Amino acid sequence: MSSFTSKYADELIANAAYIGTPGKGILAADESTGTIGKRLSSINVENVESNRRALRELLFTTPGALPCLSGVILFEETLYQKSSNGTPFVDILKKGGVLPGIKVDKGTVELAGTNGETTTQGLDGLGERCKKYYEAGARFAKWRAVLKIGQNEPSELAIHENAYGLARYAVICQENGLVPIVEPEILVDGSHDIHKCAAVTERVLAACYKALSDHHVLLEGTLLKPNMVTPGSESAKVAPEVIAEHTVRALQRTVPAAVPAIVFLSGGQSEEEATRNLNAMNQLKTKKPWSLSFSFGRALQQSTLKTWGGKEENVKKAQEAFLVRCKANSEATLGAYKGDAQLGEGAAESLHVKDYKY
C-alpha cells in the first residue's frame, strides 16, 4: 500500500473507528491558556490554573455525559491535571470509555506575501512530544490549519502549505501511536454564498488527501475535522437541509471511504445550530461511507460556561446544561434529534468571533 508500515497500525485503526461510534463524538476542550482566558473573562472568572482545572472537572465528571463522548481533546496542561480528589483526568476519561486527545500545534503565523493568510507551526520536535503524550495516555491528536475565503483567497500557496503541514503532522503522529485529526478549517468570515464555500471546501479537501497520500499516511487511522459548508457569516442563513446537502456532497467528492469518521467543527455556529445541522446531515439519504459526528468546543460548552459563572454552587446546574448538549449531539449523530433540548441560556446565541484565533 502507499501508507507506511506503522507498528501502531492496528491500534490506530481501532481507535479511529471507535471515535466514530454512532451516538458518540468529541468534546473539544483544548482551549489554550490564552483562549480559555477570553472565555473565563466573559463570565468574570479569573484565568488561573485552579479555575481552568475546575471547569474541566465540571465537564468530565458530569453524570451521564461520558457515554455520549468517544474522545476529549485536551490542552497540554490539562493532560496532567487531576480532579479535586486526586484522580488524573486521563483516568476518569479512560474509565468512562473516552479516549484522551491532545492539541499538538503551536498556533498560526502569517505567510509572507499573502493577504493575511497563515500556516500552522509545531512540527519541530513533534515526534518526541507525541511519544510523551502517548505515555501520558493520549491516543489521538489535533492540529488546526486555517484558511479564509476572500477575493484572492485561499491562494494556491496557502492551500499547499496547510495541506502539506497537516500531512507531515499526521504521519509523525502515526509513527508515535496517535490518531491524527486532520483539521483544515475554512473560516466562515465573509459575505460569500454557500456555493463559494462548497467550491473552496472541495478544493482544499482534495489538496489535503493528495498530501496525505504523498506522505504515506494510513487513512484508516485518521479522522477529518472540517467546517460544514455554509454561507459566509455576513450572508443570509440557509436551512439545515441545504447545509447538509452541500456539506455531504463536498465530502463525497473528496474524502476517501477509508477514512472512518468525519467530526465537524462548529465554527461560529450556536449550540442549537450546530446540533441541527449535524442532525440534518445524518438524516440525508445518500452515500455516506464515513460516520458523521461532532468535535465541538464552543458549541458544547457555551451555556454550561454561562450557567457555571465560576461558582461552586452552580456546578450541578452547569453540568445539567452540559448533559443536555451532549445528549442532543449524540442524537444528532443518529439523525434522531427532535429539537427539544432544554435550551440553556445562550444555546441559540451565535458563537461567531470574526477571524477567530484559538
Place this chain on the structure above:
Amino acid sequence: MSCFKSKFADELIANAAYIGTPGKGILAADESTGTIGKRFASINVENVESNRRALRELLFTTPGALQYISGIILFEETLYQKTASGKPFVDVMKEAGVLPGIKVDKGTVEIAGTDGETTTIGLDGLGDRCKKYYEAGARFAKWRAVLKIGANEPSELSIHENAYGLARYAVICQENGLVPIVEPEILVDGSHDIEKCAYVTERVLAACYKALNDHHVILEGTLLKPNMVTPGSDCSSRAKPEVIAEHTVRALQRTVPAAVPAVVFLSGGQSEEEATVNLNAINQLKGKKPWSLTFSYGRALQQSTLKAWGGKEENVEKAQNAFLARAKANSEATIGAYKGDAQLGEGASESLHVKDYKY
C-alpha cells in the same frame, strides 16, 4: 462546487449512474484497426472492413446478451457502421438499452528522458470530435493512459503527465455531453508482488483525483476504469481471487471519492474466467464500497467468441452462444453471484497477457 457548470450535467450524471446498474457492465469493442488485425490474424481472418463489421454485428445481435450490457465502447469506424440489413449499430444498441461509447485517444508516445514511459495523445481538436460523436449517438468516451511498474517506474513525471492528460480529456468530454471513462492502466508486466501493485495503484489514483479536482471535473458524471490489484505477470506467487479483491477494494477505498458512481475494471492480461472470478470476489467482499464495481472487458469477453467464430458465417450461432455465456457470467459477477459454472468456451482459461500490450 469546484466542478464547472455543464449544460449536460444532469444527463452526464444519469448516464454514468446507468452504466453502473447492478447486473450490467461494458463491452470494450473499441479495438483500433491495427489491433483488431492482430486478433483476426490469430484466427486466420482477413482484416477488411466487412469482417470488422461482421464481428461487431455478431456481438451486438447476440440474442439475450445486451440485457447484461450497459455500454459498448466503439472505435470510430464502428460508430458509423450498420448491420447486414442496414440498421445502424447505434440504433441496435439504443433499442436494447445500451449506451454507445467512443474511444477518443490517439495512442501513446514515449516521454523523453524516461525509461520507456508513455503519455497519451489526442487532446488537439478533441472538443470538436466529441461534439461530432455525440451527434452520432455516443454518450460516453474512453481514453487509455498507461503506466508501468519498474525499478524507477512509474516516475513522478509520468504519473503527473498521464493524470493531467486524463483530467483535461475528461472535462472536454463533459463540455460536450460525453461521460468520460478515466482509465489509468498500470500494466501487469513485471515480477513485483501484489503489495507493490497496491502501492503504485494508490499513488496513481490519488494523483488522478487531484488532477480531476484541479480541472473542475464533475465526478458524479465520470467512470473509473482501473486495473485490479494483482501480482505482476512474472511474479513467482499467484494470488487467490479473495486476496486480489481485498487489495483492490482497499486501494479504491483509499483513493476514489464516493461521488464516482461506478468503477469498471479492465481485464489486462487475465483470462476470461479469471476476470470473472476476480470481479465476483470483489463484489462478495464485505466492506465499504460506495461505487458499483463492474466490468469493462475487451479480450476477457471476446476471446472464446473469436475462436468459435473463426470468421465463418456457419459458426455465428456457436460464437454467439460463447459470447452470451461470458456476458451472463460477468453480469452475475457484478452481484457476487457467479458460481463458476459458465460453459467454458475454448480459450476461456487461456491467459490473454501480451507483454507490454499496445492497443
